[in-house]
Amino acid sequence: MAGFKSTEAYIATRDLEVAVNAAVTLQRPLLVKGEPGTGKTVLAHEVAQSLGCPLIEWHIKSTTKAQQGLYEYDAVSRLRDGQLGDPRVHDIGNYIVRGKLWDAFEADEQTVVLIDEVDKADIEFPNDLLLELDRMQFFVYETRKTVAAKHRPVVIITSNNEKELPDAFLRRCFFHYIRFPDRPTMERIVDAHYPDIRKDLAREALNVFFQVREVPGLKKKPATSELLDWLKLLMVEDLPVEALRSNEKQVVIPPLYGALLKNEQDVHLFERLAFLSRRGG
């Protein structure tokens, strides 16, 4: 069994590795949840890479229907063609537009399917995919054909927790909650992404980053992806380490904070804290 492991670019904790390997071995979908920016979507890319399979991405929007992942019947163009006397009109199969899951099922090798942000869609969306994900097959009413998977794809589903998923759906999945990485893991992640970053800069930046996360009352805590963006900015700007260093008592607004703080209330909060600590110190 080709197991999933941390790669050079993606640091997976042991529990995540076990969850992915279980899902791959038993050929069941893996549901991944976690704070935004902890690498849920990237996980699918990494799994595909480490298994050596092509990745099929299906990004879900609020208007996405389950049927669109299987196929769509383009009635309008068939009607039009009928009007114009196009010979194609006699074969209904010409008007069946394949969806992402159909592509995955018909592929000649095993694929990794990413169903991204499943909670964005309507509440009924997961229920409509129950049988399809369980049996990995579906029936096309228009052509009276059953499409079954040649190789059961590895399905990775991410959710941001905006909607609760139905129990019947959950029963069929493995579940993993990506926790926010602790400091050692975070150091490995930074190392994996920016191997040539100056050690002192990385250390100070992480100090600031974890301090920012500790600030009570933040609306959106910065996560891994924000940290990586911010580090990149710091590297490009080539800031001296001193700019990041703050003594224990004083709170300073981190330089280039735009990458870390994503709404104006949080920035205000920081300005207030900085002001208070300047006055107090």
Add this chain to the structure above:
Amino acid sequence: MFAHLVLGLRSAGLPASITEYLTLLGAMKAGVAEYSVDDFYYLARATLVKDERHLDKFDRVFAQCFKGLEPPDGVKVEDLPEEWLKKLAEKLLSPEEMAKIQSLGGFDAIMNRLKELLAEQKGRHQGGSKWIGTAGTSPFGAYGYNPEGVRIGQDESRHRRAVKVWDKRDFKDLDDTVELGTRGMKLALRRLRRFARQGAATELDLPDTIRSTANNAGSLDLKMVPERHNTVKVLLFLDVGGSMDDHIRQTEELFSAVRSEFKHLEHYYFHNFPYERVWKHNRRRHDETIPTWQVLRTYGPDYKLIIVGDASMSPYEITMPGGSVEHYNEEAGTVWLDRLASHYRRSAWLNPMPRPTWGHTRSISMVNDLMAGRMYPLTVHGIDDMTRELSR
């Protein structure tokens, strides 16, 4: 084989089923976890837990089921040479503290107590606070024991293993009903959604297209219908001031959650109990009040009424005309609440006070009776129950 784990989970209220148990067995057979207890823990967690709210419960049950299975790792307290501890104590403790130890019954007694405490902590899995709390001033803290295990003579990487992963209970704050953010509320409120077609016509209406094409002697005539949208209407009555000051944060969160979730949302404020006048802006509450009658006439019975208030007041404010603390009300509060509850087909009362305390305040049970039991605590779970009732 692991049936007692699944049964334990079920009795702890985790929705684990036979399907998941079979999956776990299948995964074990396929050798996913191989022979490591940690891996088995991760696998069992990925298989049996489907929501991060339950992770903490799972850790507790797992610890209970597999107590003692983990081979001894690292140094145990019992194994530490007593001599060495004594030396350490002398080095670290001030004379006053030494005297305190003597008063506690001497070193042996303390060691025994320490062992007892450790055992107790393992059993209840929450002794952490005790330990952390006493660290520093108590003799135990000074010895360098750590509630997560014993760190003496271990390096960083071993420390992770000395602690059983599940005993750490990392997911404690994700347990449900404790944390109450707008996200959770929004989630609960989404249950209220009702869809209807409204707005711009963007979807193909096939039956109508066929009909009109046929009417058109076969020349194609496309007909569109609007997409479906959420059409639930919500009327929110919020208690402000007085005893509600303690619950402002919760109420604000609820308010921001409903505001983003519903297109048709109207809100009014009242003080303690809804009487004949309510108001829209708190700042101008004394000169810009709106008669409650007008609210009843403006918003029809299809609105869903949600009253948010702690319902903690003197019973007179509810039952007697003139009972209001602010003004003279011609009609008693009961009359007004009856009127509201009977006008709106679906109504509910959300109470920010924790449910166990409801029995202590008479007015709460009175209001609950007036609402025919439709009072719910202002927690994610409570809102969930409320939306279920409102959308029936």
